[in-house]
Amino acid sequence: MQKETNLTVGRWCDRWFCKNQGRWSGSTVGGYHNLIYRHILPGIGDIPLAELTEDTVTSFYDRLRSQGLSARSVWCVHLLLRRCVDEAARGQHIPYNPVRLCKEPQPEAYQTTPLRLGQLQRYLNAAEQLGALPLIYTGLSSGLRQCELITLSWADFHIRPVHSQRTAPADPQQQSGTSSGRDTGNRLLCVPQSQDRSAVSAPRVLLPPQADSETDGLAVGSLPESAASVQGGGDMTLKDYILRWQEIYDKNQSRPTTYAAHGYLFKNHIVPGLGDIPLSELTVEQVGDFLEERKHFGGHRLESPEYPGLGEHTMRHIHRLLQQCLDQAIRDGLIADNPARAFYYPKPKKVSANVLTPTEVED
Numbered sequence: 001m002q003k004e005t006n007l008t009v010g011r012w013c014d015r016w017f018c019k020n021q022g023r024w025s026g027s028t029v030g031g032y033h034n035l036i037y038r039h040i041l042p043g044i045g046d047i048p049l050a051e052l053t054e055d056t057v058t059s060f061y062d063r064l065r066s067q068g069l070s071a072r073s074v075w076c077v078h079l080l081l082r083r084c085v086d087e088a089a090r091g092q093h094i095p096y097n098p099v100r101l102c103k104e105p106q107p108e109a110y111q112t113t114p115l116r117l118g119q120l121q122r123y124l125n126a127a128e129q130l131g132a133l134p135l136i137y138t139g140l141s142s143g144l145r146q147c148e149l150i151t152l153s154w155a156d157f158h159i160r161p162v163h164s165q166r167t168a169p170a171d172p173q174q175q176s177g178t179s180s181g182r183d184t185g186n187r188l189l190c191v192p193q194s195q196d197r198s199a200v201s202a203p204r205v206l207l208p209p210q211a212d213s214e215t216d217g218l219a220v221g222s223l224p225e226s227a228a229s230v231q232g233g234g235d236m237t238l239k240d241y242i243l244r245w246q247e248i249y250d251k252n253q254s255r256p257t258t259y260a261a262h263g264y265l266f267k268n269h270i271v272p273g274l275g276d277i278p279l280s281e282l283t284v285e286q287v288g289d290f291l292e293e294r295k296h297f298g299g300h301r302l303e304s305p306e307y308p309g310l311g312e313h314t315m316r317h318i319h320r321l322l323q324q325c326l327d328q329a330i331r332d333g334l335i336a337d338n339p340a341r342a343f344y345y346p347k348p349k350k351v352s353a354n355v356l357t358p359t360e361v362e363d
Contacts, residue, residue, distance in 0.1 A: 007093060009052055010045025016084050023276060035080050039064060039073075049085075050094055054101040057081070061105055072107035083289055090281075100285075107296075143311050145298075238282060239275030241334065242266055245325050262321055269294055269310075269318050279329060284339040291319060291343060312348035319345045 013036050021029045043060045044052070064074050082099040089097045115123065127133045139149045250262055273290040274282065296309040310318070323340040330338055 007049045008045060009047050009049050010041045012049050012088055012093070013040055013045070013081075013084050016087055023272070025272075031076075032080060035077050036084075039069070039077050040081055049088060052085070052094070052098050054098045057099050057102050061102070070107075071105060075105045075107040078102070078105050079289070079293065086285065086289075143313065236279050236334070237275060238277050238279050239271050241279050241329055242271065242275070242325060245328055249328055261317075265318055265321055270322055274322075279334055282326075282335070282339055284342045287322070287339045288343065291315065294318065312345070316345040316348065319343060 017032060017036055021032070024032070043063060044056065047056060061074050061078065064077065065071070069077075078099070082097065085094070085097045085099045088094050124133065124136070127136050135149055135152075138144070138152070139146070144152075246259075246263065246266070251259055254262065270290075273294065274286065277286060294310050295315055298310045319340060323338060326335065326338040326340050329335050
């Protein structure tokens with residue numbers, strides 16, 4: 001194919017955006033459109049793509065700062081421009097990506113004002129009076145975002161042993177509903193009859209409700225023919241292999257709660273970020289950009305401070321899941337190396353909580 005010699009940065013960014021916007025959510029499309037058409041195109045859009053250099057990009061960032069753009073916004077422009085020009089380099093429109101040679105702008109850190117103990121206690125008391133304390137407590141203890149909390153239902157919680165001063169009746173037939181009581185000393189353990197007692201445990205993560213398998217095709221559901229029938233690498237995308245891996249390996253080797261958690265991470269993070277990339281062409285740079293974007297933005301649109309990035313635990317789960325899936329792809333002979341193994345997410349430190357004394361509560 002004959003390559004275009006008069007392709008400018010503006011034309012390429014416009015083409016890249018129009019080609020890929022169908023893969024993104026509405027908020028992501030809005031954020032990318034703002035960065036490209038308000039900053040990148042007016043700043044360097046007329047420069048021929050083949051003549052784009054490290055100095056040109058660095059000067060462009062300096063002009064954005066001088067125009068009053070925040071450090072975080074300049075950093076967002078850099079991430080998007082790097083991703084866009086990466087695609088041009090892979091398509092051999094240019095020999096390399098000069099944006100990757102630039103020193104990455106550092107966004108300013110968020111400034112937070114922690115609540116005093118008295119303020120926190122008054123807040124929790126008010127939440128209890130309004131009947132919102134269980135929801136708030138679940139959010140604080142699990143790390144779920146607000147949009148995930150409000151979609152929770154009772155089906156998302158597992159029954160857990162609780163201490164009680166009463167004991168179960170001697171006659172199991174006296175129990176009402178679908179639960180049976182068992183005398184456990186000073187503890188009453190209720191187990192639904194439809195659930196095996198060995199499966200009763202508190203999950204390590206709280207999951208939003210599972211979507212219908214016909215709509216997401218990731219959490220449960222059957223494996224599409226296109227994924228099941230592929231025996232070699234070919235044009236298989238990462239999404240195709242994830243579907244195959246879930247059905248053949250994960251579903252048979254993981255507990256139901258773990259399998260559902262994997263489906264949630266695949267559907268909401270890994271597939272939207274990397275799913276359309278051919279498995280054999282997945283690179284360390286692409287995985288690094290994906291992990292960096294999720295860490296700082298959590299999959300939401302850029303320049304949105306109300307949507308912070310994902311927490312350390314979630315990032316570790318995403319990385320380990322992607323690494324596990326690609327390790328199996330190596331064993332299946334589909335790829336030679338695992339690009340996810342170029343990164344390391346240490347186990348987060350446990351958070352130590354200070355228990356309020358009666359005097360502090362009164363204050």
